[in-house]
Amino acid sequence: MRGTVVVLVAPRQIELQTYDVAGPGPGEVLLEVVRANVCGSELHIWRGHHPTVKMGSVLGHEMLGRVLALGAGVDRDYAGAPLRPGDRVVCAYFITCRKCPACQAGRFNLCVNCYRYWSQPADAPPHFHGAFGTHYYVHPDQYFYRVPDEIPDAAAASANCALSELLFALDQAGLASGEQVVVQGAGGLGLCALAVAKARGAKTIVIDGVPGRLELAHRFGADMVIDFREHDTPEERAARVAALTGGAGADVAVEVTGVPAAFAESIHLVRPGGRVVELGNISPGHLTPFDPGTLTRRGVQILPAIRYHPWYLKRALDFLAATRARFPFEALLDAEYPLRDVGRALEDSDQRRVTRASLVMGR
DSSP states (O other), X not given: OEEEEEEEEETTEEEEEEEEOOOOOTTOEEEEEEEEEOOHHHHHHHTTOOSSSOTTBBOOOEEEEEEEEEOTTOOBOTTOOBOOTTOEEEEOSSOOOSOSHHHHTTOGGGOTTTTTTTTSBTTXXXXXXXXXXXXXXEOTTOOEEEOOTTSOHHHHTTIIIIIHHHHHHHHHTTOOTTOEEEEEOOSHHHHHHHHHHHHTTOEEEEEEOOHHHHHHHHHTTOSEEEEXXXXXXXXXXXXXXXXXXXXXXXXXXXXOSOOHHHHHHHTTTEEEEEEEEEOSOOOTXXXXXXXXXXXXXXXXXXXXXXXXXXXHHHHHHHHHHHHTTTSOHHHHOXXXXXXXXXXXXXXXXXXXXXXXXXXXXXX
């Protein structure tokens, strides 16, 4: 059996490469990819801004797969659910070694070996290290969970990484019912942040400037939106947030745009003592002017979040099952492409012509 992967050969340059598909080794699972999404982080990698995923690696990490074969010793997922070929699964895109200093300290999202497999070159067996491909290997120490039958493919595909990461990040922020949350950006991460905040009883404000994304924010239940086209300076947006929150500012800001200037703006959107959850900016070396005096004098807390504790992936599936009638997660993926059109999917995502592109295998 042969399969295809999408390889990053240079910044903004990709190549489809074909390899033999071997059976899974002990503790591994071989998946057939059902669909893989273009996450915002994928665009950072494609542009060549990711510090770990190198040229020659396989792109893709947010995906849904179907079990083709189980390696020796694997008959259940990480929650103990029985597993057999044909089952749909989602997996954390990173491993959790449980042995490094970060894992030993309980900071499992910061495992120093997290990209041990994803960062390998495509020509290193078993080749299928990323989600942009026909097949994918789940390695030992890589958490994975069976998807409940009632969750549609398009919803399940966003469980990792978007929804899991926002469930984790807002737990780290201690978001409470009745608090006011401003979400900077209404892409995939922003809409997941909105859904989690709404489900926890928060009042929500969403900032974006793309009409389709603002429409989706309304469908996900945003209480208020701020349109970049009407409030086109940081000062205007901060004043608008203040006006919508009784003059105080939000309790929590969630920055998921990936634009450094948005982080600098975030501290002006929250009340004194407020919290800023920073997820969007993951590329080192991209700088922005920042006002530390305002941060200090207003007592704002900065809470960076990357990845998640891997069992949050099961919580994401539980969240989808419990809220499937409330939030239109399937609509989050608003453009589908066959694998051969992955270049167009990346370009459309980069230009914000779509909210969340999804590669659907077999199309």
